[in-house]
Amino acid sequence: MNTTPLYRQLANHYLDAIRSGTLKTGERLPSIRLMMEKHAVSLSTAVQVCRELEDCGVLEARPRSGNYIRQPDTLPRPAPVASAPALDTSAYVGIHQQVSTVLKASQRATIKVNFASAYCAPELYPLKTLQDNMIKSLRYDTSLLGAAGSTCGNSALRHLLARRALASKTHLAPERIVITNGATEAINLALRAVTRPGDTVAVESPTFYGLLQILESLSLRVLEVPASAHTGLNLSALEGLLQGPEPVKALIVIPNLQNPLGSIMPDANKARLVKLCAEHNTVLIEDDTYGDLVDTEQPLSTLKHWDRTDNVIYCASLNKTLAPGMRLGWISAGKWHDRVEMLKHTQSRGCELLSQLAVSEFMRTPSYERYLRRLRKTLTVQRAQMSTAIARYFPIGTSVTHPQGGTLLWVELPRRHSSMAFFHEALKVGIQISPGDIFSNTERFDHFVRIGCGAPYSPRIDEALQTLGRILKAQG
Ligand SMILES: Cc1ncc(COP(=O)(O)O)c(C=O)c1O
Known part of the structure; x- marks a missing residue:
C-alpha cells in the first residue's frame, strides 16, 4: 500500500512531468478546479499540491491568472518508487544500438543544418x-x-x-x-x-x-x-x-x-x-x-x-x-x-x-507529372552544388558519388578519418550528418558519410559545408 499522502503523490506526478519536459517552463498548471475534477480530489488536497510545488520552487502564482511552471535551479529528486523491471537489452544490441545512439545524440542536439535527412526541403513539396x-x-x-x-x-x-x-x-x-x-x-x-x-x-x-x-x-x-x-x-x-x-x-x-x-x-x-x-x-x-x-x-x-x-x-x-x-x-x-x-x-x-x-x-491530374519533373530538376541542381562544395571544402582524397537522381550523396573520406568522430564533432556545432557506420553491421564504412541534398543551396548551407571541411582538416 502506498503510504505517501495523496497531495504529495500528485505533486510528485507533476514534478515528474516537469522533469521530463511534458510541462515546460512558462506553461500554466491545470487550475485547482480542473485538478479536483481530473484527479477526483478535494479542494484542500488540490491546494496542498500547489503549495508543495511552490515549496519545491517550480511554481509561480500570478495574481488573477493562475499557477505557472518556473525553472528552479535544481529539481528535487523524486520520492523513491518501486523500481521498474529492467529492459531486456539483449533484444536491442547490434545495429539498433549503433543507430539509436546516433539518432538520440541528434535529437538531443540543437540542429542548425541537417544533412542527415533523405527528404526534400518542405518548400519543394x-x-x-x-x-x-x-x-x-x-x-x-x-x-x-x-x-x-x-x-x-x-x-x-x-x-x-x-x-x-x-x-x-x-x-x-x-x-x-x-x-x-x-x-x-x-x-x-x-x-x-x-x-x-x-x-x-x-x-x-x-x-x-x-x-x-x-x-x-x-x-x-x-x-x-x-x-x-x-x-x-x-x-x-x-x-x-x-x-x-x-x-x-x-x-x-x-x-x-x-x-x-x-x-x-x-x-x-x-x-x-x-x-x-x-x-x-x-x-x-x-x-x-x-x-x-x-x-x-x-x-x-x-x-x-x-x-x-x-x-x-x-x-x-x-x-x-x-x-x-x-x-x-x-x-x-x-x-x-x-x-x-x-x-x-x-x-x-x-x-x-x-x-x-x-x-x-x-x-x-497532369500537374503531378509536371511537379515530379520540376522536383527532379531542382534536385539535380542541388546535388551538383553540394558536390562542388564538398570537393572544394573537404580534404584532398575525398570522393563523392554522382547519382542520377534523388537527394543523397555518399562521401568517402580519406581512410584516416572516423565518420563517428566526425559526426559527433559536427553535432557540437549544430550540423547533422549520417555516419557511414550505421549503414552496415561491419566496419567497412567507418570513413564514409551520407550527405542529404534535399534543401536549396544557400549561404547557410555553404557555411555549414565549410565548417565540416574545417572539422575534418582539424582531425588530421
Ligand atoms: C531505401 C529506403 N527504404 C525505406 C525507407 C523508409 O521509407 P518510409 O519513410 O516511406 O517509411 C527509406 C527512408 O529513408 C529509405 O531510404
Whole structure:
C-alpha cells in the first residue's frame, strides 16, 4: 500500500512531468478546479499540491491568472518508487544500438543544418495543393473521419498506383495492392509474410540503416552482399552466397537510387537478379522508395517488371516524392497478398483515408507529372552544388558519388578519418550528418558519410559545408 499522502503523490506526478519536459517552463498548471475534477480530489488536497510545488520552487502564482511552471535551479529528486523491471537489452544490441545512439545524440542536439535527412526541403513539396485537396475532401464528406477505411486502402488510390506503375513496365493488380504506413510498414509486412524469426535475409552493403533495424527487430539474421555505386548489388557475390550452405529466405534490394549509394542496377542485372532469386527460392523484396526521383526521361524498369514467377514483393512510398507528413506507402505482394492483408489488419488496420484522397486527387491530374519533373530538376541542381562544395571544402582524397537522381550523396573520406568522430564533432556545432557506420553491421564504412541534398543551396548551407571541411582538416 502506498503510504505517501495523496497531495504529495500528485505533486510528485507533476514534478515528474516537469522533469521530463511534458510541462515546460512558462506553461500554466491545470487550475485547482480542473485538478479536483481530473484527479477526483478535494479542494484542500488540490491546494496542498500547489503549495508543495511552490515549496519545491517550480511554481509561480500570478495574481488573477493562475499557477505557472518556473525553472528552479535544481529539481528535487523524486520520492523513491518501486523500481521498474529492467529492459531486456539483449533484444536491442547490434545495429539498433549503433543507430539509436546516433539518432538520440541528434535529437538531443540543437540542429542548425541537417544533412542527415533523405527528404526534400518542405518548400519543394506541393503542400498547398495537398492542403486544398484535404479541405475539399472533408467539406464533401465529413464521414471520412467517422468511418474506418478498408484494410487494403482506398481503391481509387490503388488503381492510380497500378496505372502509374505501367510507365515503368510494372504490372501491379490494384486489388493486390495494400496501402501502408510508408515503405517501412510495407517492408515489415513483406518480411513478416515470408520469414520466421531466426531466418537469414540478405541485403546490399551498405544499405539504408532503417532496413537493418527492421531486420533486427524481427529477429532475422542478416547477410550483407557488397554493392557498388555504379551498378548496385554485386551479382557474383550474391550467387556465391546463394550457392552456400546457409539458406537465404529473402533478399531486400533498392534497385533504383540505392540508399546510400545512389546506384541504379542496369536492366541486364535486374533480370539476372530476379532469375537467380527465383532459382534459389529466395524471395526478392524490392524497395522502390526513390524510383520516381530518377533523373531520366523514361522511368526505369523495376525488378517486378522482370518477375516471371511471382517471386518479387514490390514496396514503395510517397514519403520522399510527395508528402513525408502523410506517411503513405504501398506493397504489392503477389501470391503473398492474402497473408500481407491479414498481417496489415492485425498490425494496424487500414491507413487513414483523408490523406489517401488528397494525394489521389493530385496524382490523377497532369500537374503531378509536371511537379515530379520540376522536383527532379531542382534536385539535380542541388546535388551538383553540394558536390562542388564538398570537393572544394573537404580534404584532398575525398570522393563523392554522382547519382542520377534523388537527394543523397555518399562521401568517402580519406581512410584516416572516423565518420563517428566526425559526426559527433559536427553535432557540437549544430550540423547533422549520417555516419557511414550505421549503414552496415561491419566496419567497412567507418570513413564514409551520407550527405542529404534535399534543401536549396544557400549561404547557410555553404557555411555549414565549410565548417565540416574545417572539422575534418582539424582531425588530421
Ligand atoms: C531505401 C529506403 N527504404 C525505406 C525507407 C523508409 O521509407 P518510409 O519513410 O516511406 O517509411 C527509406 C527512408 O529513408 C529509405 O531510404
